[in-house]
Amino acid sequence: MPQIYSAILAILLFFSVLPSQAETDITEKKSDQQQQLQSILRELDQATKQRQQQNVRLETLSRQLECNWTLIRAYETCGQLHGNNPDKHLKCSTEAKQNATQCLENNEEK
Structure with a gap:
């Protein structure tokens, strides 16, 4: 009988x-x-933060591109309006450049 109890105890311990x-x-x-x-x-x-930084940079570049395109169109307009008058052409182009510079500076502040 003690062997049976020992066997049962061993089985219980094993399953526990x-x-x-x-x-x-x-x-x-x-x-x-x-x-x-x-x-x-x-x-x-980390990927979300990087994407947010990229979006900010993309917005900045987009605004800079807009300033540059405005300058190009202004130069073309100056050429069309004052192509035969160098003084007026220079004055118009200088004003266009100042406007573009101001546009870019405002862009940096944002």
């Missing part, structure tokens, strides 16, 4: 260890998944 091992495995997997999720969230946050 199995659930704790399974719980340990589940806990380890959960911890690994949480670490992976945190890593992905950090990468996503």
